[in-house]
Amino acid sequence: MAHEHHGHDHPHPFQPDHPEPTSYYELLGMALNELLIEKGVYTAGDMRAMIEQLEAVSPETHGAKVVARAWVDPDFKAALLRDGAAAVSSLGLDPGYTELTALENTPRLHNVVVCTLCSCYPRSLLGRPPAWYKSASYRSRLVREPRKVLAEFGTTVPDDVEVRVHDSTAELRYVVVPMRPEGTEGWSEEDLATLVTRDSMIGVARAKATR
Amino acid sequence: MPHDTQGRIGPQDLGGLDGDSVDPSEHDLAQWERMVDAMTRLMYREKIFGDAAQLREGIEALGPDVYQRLSYFERWAASSARKCVMEGLVTQEELDERIAQIRERGRDGA
Structure with a gap:
C-alpha cells in the first residue's frame, strides 16, 4: 500500500535514522x-x-452493525431514518458530534454521499475516509456526473432508478443504508453485517451479493 | 461569501468541476498523518476548534496556490498551527524554533 501522494513527492514518516527530506x-x-x-x-x-x-473505528465494527440492525428491525430502521444520531446512540455506538442523516436505498432510489468542499464523513461509523473520497476528482465530478462516477466503481444504476447525491457539511453527515441483498431471509444480524461494506454505506457500491 | 470569476467560493469549492477518473485504490496513512488526525480531534475536545468548519476555515485561508500544493494532512497541520497561534497557545517563533530542533534531531540521528 502506498502512502498518500497528492501530485508531489511526499515525504515518508519522519524517521531520525533515515535522512529523507521532511516537508x-x-x-x-x-x-x-x-x-x-x-x-x-x-x-x-x-x-x-x-x-x-x-x-x-471501522465500517465493519460500527457502520455495518447499524445497517444490519436496520435490515432486521423495521422499528429501528424507522428511528434511524428519523434521527440518525439518536438511533445510533441507542445501539451504544458513538454517533459523532454532528447531525447524522441515514439515507435508505430502494429499488427506485440510489443515494450516494460526497463532501465537495473538503472531506466531511461519518467517521464515528466508518472510520477514516478512503483517499478517493478526499480526492479532487471524486469531489468535483460526483455532483455533475454521478452515474459515470458510480460506473467507475463498478456500480451501474439503471436509468429508471433515481440517483440522489448528498453533499455533507461540517454540521451534517450522511450514511447510506444499502438495500438488503436478495436471498438473505432468515440470516442473523451478525451474518448480515458481513455483507455491509464501507463503499455500500458511502453509496458507491451495493451491499455484497450472497452469491 | 465572495465568489471568484467562475462562481466558486475558493479553491476548495470543487463541486461540478471537471476532473480525472476516480482512482479507487486504498492508501495507508503515514505515522505523522495519524498524529495530525488525532491532534485535530484533541483540539476539538479542548474547544480550540469549535467545529470542523473552523478547521476548514484555516485550510481555505491558505490561498489557492498553497492549497493545491499541500497534501491532505499537511493542510490540516497548517490550519491547526494557525489556529493555535491565533488563540495565543503557541507563537510562530516557538514553532519555528521547534521545527529547527526537530530537523537537527533528524540530522543527528538522535
Whole structure:
C-alpha cells in the first residue's frame, strides 16, 4: 500500500535514522504536537489514546452493525431514518458530534454521499475516509456526473432508478443504508453485517451479493 | 461569501468541476498523518476548534496556490498551527524554533 501522494513527492514518516527530506508542514504538525503537550493542552497519553481510538473505528465494527440492525428491525430502521444520531446512540455506538442523516436505498432510489468542499464523513461509523473520497476528482465530478462516477466503481444504476447525491457539511453527515441483498431471509444480524461494506454505506457500491 | 470569476467560493469549492477518473485504490496513512488526525480531534475536545468548519476555515485561508500544493494532512497541520497561534497557545517563533530542533534531531540521528 502506498502512502498518500497528492501530485508531489511526499515525504515518508519522519524517521531520525533515515535522512529523507521532511516537508515543512509535516514538521509543523510535529512541532505543534510537541508544544501542545509541553504546555499541558493535552498529554502524550491523550495522543496515544486518541490515535488508538481513531484506529478502532471501522465500517465493519460500527457502520455495518447499524445497517444490519436496520435490515432486521423495521422499528429501528424507522428511528434511524428519523434521527440518525439518536438511533445510533441507542445501539451504544458513538454517533459523532454532528447531525447524522441515514439515507435508505430502494429499488427506485440510489443515494450516494460526497463532501465537495473538503472531506466531511461519518467517521464515528466508518472510520477514516478512503483517499478517493478526499480526492479532487471524486469531489468535483460526483455532483455533475454521478452515474459515470458510480460506473467507475463498478456500480451501474439503471436509468429508471433515481440517483440522489448528498453533499455533507461540517454540521451534517450522511450514511447510506444499502438495500438488503436478495436471498438473505432468515440470516442473523451478525451474518448480515458481513455483507455491509464501507463503499455500500458511502453509496458507491451495493451491499455484497450472497452469491 | 465572495465568489471568484467562475462562481466558486475558493479553491476548495470543487463541486461540478471537471476532473480525472476516480482512482479507487486504498492508501495507508503515514505515522505523522495519524498524529495530525488525532491532534485535530484533541483540539476539538479542548474547544480550540469549535467545529470542523473552523478547521476548514484555516485550510481555505491558505490561498489557492498553497492549497493545491499541500497534501491532505499537511493542510490540516497548517490550519491547526494557525489556529493555535491565533488563540495565543503557541507563537510562530516557538514553532519555528521547534521545527529547527526537530530537523537537527533528524540530522543527528538522535
